[in-house]
Amino acid sequence: MTGSTVAQLENAVKRYGAVTALDGVDLHVHRGELLALLGVNGAGKTTAVSLLLGLQRPDGGRARLFDLDPQSLAARRRVGVMLQDAMLQAVLRVDELIRLTSSYYPQPLSLQEVARRAGIEELLPRHYGKLSGGQKRRVQFALAICADPEILFLDEPTVGLDHGARTAMWKSLRELVARGCSIVLTTHYLEEAEALADRVAVLSRGRIVAEGSVDEIRAHVAQRRIRCISELNLEMLRGWPGVTQARRDGERLEVAGDEIEAVLRRMLAADPNLRELEVRRAGLAEAFVEITTDAEARTQRKEAA
Amino acid sequence: MDTALRMSSARVAHAWLTEAKYEFLRLLRTPSFALPTILFPSMFYILFGVLLNDGSRHGYGVAAHLLASYSAFGVMAPGLFGFGVVVAMEREHGLLTLKRALPMPPGAYLLAKMLMAMLFAAIVVMLLMLLAATLGHVRMPPGNWIALLITAVLGVLPFCAIGLFIGTRVGAQGAPAVVNLIYLPMSFLSGLWIPLQFLPRFLQQIAPLWPAYHLGQIALSASGQDGDHRTALHAAVLAGFSLAFFALAQRGLRRAG
Numbered sequence: 001m002t003g004s005t006v007a008q009l010e011n012a013v014k015r016y017g018a019v020t021a022l023d024g025v026d027l028h029v030h031r032g033e034l035l036a037l038l039g040v041n042g043a044g045k046t047t048a049v050s051l052l053l054g055l056q057r058p059d060g061g062r063a064r065l066f067d068l069d070p071q072s073l074a075a076r077r078r079v080g081v082m083l084q085d086a087m088l089q090a091v092l093r094v095d096e097l098i099r100l101t102s103s104y105y106p107q108p109l110s111l112q113e114v115a116r117r118a119g120i121e122e123l124l125p126r127h128y129g130k131l132s133g134g135q136k137r138r139v140q141f142a143l144a145i146c147a148d149p150e151i152l153f154l155d156e157p158t159v160g161l162d163h164g165a166r167t168a169m170w171k172s173l174r175e176l177v178a179r180g181c182s183i184v185l186t187t188h189y190l191e192e193a194e195a196l197a198d199r200v201a202v203l204s205r206g207r208i209v210a211e212g213s214v215d216e217i218r219a220h221v222a223q224r225r226i227r228c229i230s231e232l233n234l235e236m237l238r239g240w241p242g243v244t245q246a247r248r249d250g251e252r253l254e255v256a257g258d259e260i261e262a263v264l265r266r267m268l269a270a271d272p273n274l275r276e277l278e279v280r281r282a283g284l285a286e287a288f289v290e291i292t293t294d295a296e297a298r299t300q301r302k303e304a305a
Numbered sequence: 306m307d308t309a310l311r312m313s314s315a316r317v318a319h320a321w322l323t324e325a326k327y328e329f330l331r332l333l334r335t336p337s338f339a340l341p342t343i344l345f346p347s348m349f350y351i352l353f354g355v356l357l358n359d360g361s362r363h364g365y366g367v368a369a370h371l372l373a374s375y376s377a378f379g380v381m382a383p384g385l386f387g388f389g390v391v392v393a394m395e396r397e398h399g400l401l402t403l404k405r406a407l408p409m410p411p412g413a414y415l416l417a418k419m420l421m422a423m424l425f426a427a428i429v430v431m432l433l434m435l436l437a438a439t440l441g442h443v444r445m446p447p448g449n450w451i452a453l454l455i456t457a458v459l460g461v462l463p464f465c466a467i468g469l470f471i472g473t474r475v476g477a478q479g480a481p482a483v484v485n486l487i488y489l490p491m492s493f494l495s496g497l498w499i500p501l502q503f504l505p506r507f508l509q510q511i512a513p514l515w516p517a518y519h520l521g522q523i524a525l526s527a528s529g530q531d532g533d534h535r536t537a538l539h540a541a542v543l544a545g546f547s548l549a550f551f552a553l554a555q556r557g558l559r560r561a562g
Binding site for chain 2: 081
């Protein structure tokens, strides 16, 4: 393990009966980086996180946290966790929940500092069960950072948050990373990964099918898209070289292709009335869809063969 | 290892106590648990030990007998419900998983619940004693009062183990029903509601199968009454029940993770 690696999976395999949830995954989390795990439901994100947290043992390969067994107390004392569907004790007040969780750590932050960092000062005297979904997520986030962890695992942290709260949490996450905290984030909000992640790993059917910076993942999709308002005929466009896809969305036309400059020149020549022109590179969302569909198609071909 | 990450023993003790304190607060703030647990035995006592007790022939005996048997009945609840229903809920709601990911000191989870159950048992029994001494006119040497209190506080433990076992096997929806299905019939079959000698002979013969019977016998002896005074034997049987169910539950808990 290199000095900067804080958590890793080495060829990790996890099976549930006949289902292989993780099928030989290698994953490194470096100090001070935010790694986003992307994947559709059932791709293996949560299983990967539970192996790293020591909630489950891998059937093959291994999981390490700070080069320790993830189940060891020494490793867990350096970790903060926010799980997706943990229901906390509804009748306890928020300050009591923070005190309780803080008591597990050797050197937790003060109650006020935790509340300030999570932006929940006004929630402290409230009973957890009486909070809204978004407020509960913020309290869970406060519990996750109550001991200033070196690595933070966040399973879908912003589900149920309104726009303001989500932006506030993104800000807190950036501050944590700036202070050197590593963060592993699972999300299905691609814009969240796009806004925050230093590195992205895309899981599909228990395997990592793409890994790299947001730009590198985006580059998996060489295509760019033209959107415009035009009367051009779809059949004709599809016959042009360089066009891989053409479709109509109301009065808007969307054309995707590899050599988009040449296509664009030809379109402008063919339709003098073309307007509201827009050309853009594929976002993470398109890259993600393409990567996972490719991976699934490959698996299906393999299974068929 | 980094010294900052070591827990001093004072800090570990603090974590245990914090866990126990909030477990207690939490159950106290859950009326559906706290009210029946604390009030039912006392209500039964007022009804059968005081109001319906004519006091003519063996009135004093009835009030004292019911103090012992309702004590046993009363301490079963915090163990069975506090573990059975609560663990089932926490397992299903993901709280147990979260706690396993947190650096909670080993044993704190069960220890906190155990302390909580013992505290509830003490409250239940002291309330019964207060009623017995005032409304029931029960008079006993101080040693018997203390022995009964100790019986109650320790007697909750086998029911904690049974509750824990239920909590690791049954879902949150089914747990209250399963616990009641065990709690109420076992109390009856162990002679905690109606003294055993008034039950059919067959039920008397199988009574030693039920842990509540043994606790009831200890409680009768502790309060200086017509128990069979084989306290050591009954205590050993209860210890056996505790260990067996605890071991079974441990297997379930590991699987639940």
